[in-house]
Amino acid sequence: MTDLRDRTLPLSGIQHFAFCRRQWALIHLEGQWEENLRTAEGELLHSRAHEDGLRERRGNVLTVRGLSVFSQRLGLSGKCDVVEFHADSAGVPLQGEPGLWQPFPVEYKRGAPKNGDADQLQLCAQAMCLEEMLCCQVPEGALYYGETRRREPVPFTPELRAQVETMCREMHDYARRGHTPRVKHRKGCAACSLKEVCLPAMTRSLSAATYLHRHIYSEEGL
Numbered sequence: 089m090t091d092l093r094d095r096t097l098p099l100s101g102i103q104h105f106a107f108c109r110r111q112w113a114l115i116h117l118e119g120q121w122e123e124n125l126r127t128a129e130g131e132l133l134h135s136r137a138h139e140d141g142l143r144e145r146r147g148n149v150l151t152v153r154g155l156s157v158f159s160q161r162l163g164l165s166g167k168c169d170v171v172e173f174h175a176d177s178a179g180v181p182l183q184g185e186p187g188l189w190q191p192f193p194v195e196y197k198r199g200a201p202k203n204g205d206a207d208q209l210q211l212c213a214q215a216m217c218l219e220e221m222l223c224c225q226v227p228e229g230a231l232y233y234g235e236t237r238r239r240e241p242v243p244f245t246p247e248l249r250a251q252v253e254t255m256c257r258e259m260h261d262y263a264r265r266g267h268t269p270r271v272k273h274r275k276g277c278a279a280c281s282l283k284e285v286c287l288p289a290m291t292r293s294l295s296a297a298t299y300l301h302r303h304i305y306s307e308e309g310l
């Protein structure tokens with residue numbers, strides 16, 4: 089993959105992009121953001137998980153919260169909720185910690201595991217950032233879901249990695265062109281935090297001219 093260092097995009101956008109290209113563009117290119125219950129709950133869970141920069145050692149596991157990560161190759165930067173470093177003779181050295189450590193990213197999510205692989209892709213992107221920063225392999229991580237209070241293991245397969253690379257290329261292409269994809273109505277629209285901004289039902293059924301006529305000209309008696 090070519091180096092995308094001309095612009096760094098937020099790593100958190102991977103989940104939006106995987107869910108809906110248009111949602112990603114509305115948030116990350118147009119700066120739209122609708123606070124709703126789901127996003128508010130998600131923020132609360134994340135703020136607990138982040139407690140930025142905190143390190144905690146328990147036995148052979150060093151836990152770091154809110155670790156900043158980046159990848160020049162993917163053109164991404166962001167934060168990991170939690171990265172566990174497991175003491176491992178095949179791991180990498182860490183500043184200020186004796187021994188060698190194997191990184192294991194853990195992402196906290198509101199709700200239960202959902203359909204689709206948006207969460208897995210975001211976690212995989214974190215792992216790819218860690219690999220580039222620490223010059224190591226990160227074969228696996230986990231997603232923790234607030235509703236089930238369970239960890240789901242996520243192996244970073246070649247297919248998942250290839251999907252992350254393809255998505256990053258596409259995201260950077262949209263960002264360069266300032267392109268917001270058109271509405272494509274989908275099942276997820278009902279739960280989308282941007283549905284009021286995006287107006288899928290209206291734009292699906294009406295042309296702009298018809299909408300203006302109905303909502304503006306008709307009010308003015310035209």
Ligand code: SF4
Pocket residue numbers: 107108109110111114271272273274276277278280281282283286287288
């Ligand atoms: S309402 Fe639907 S089309 Fe619009 S941004 Fe949300 S998911 Fe995408």
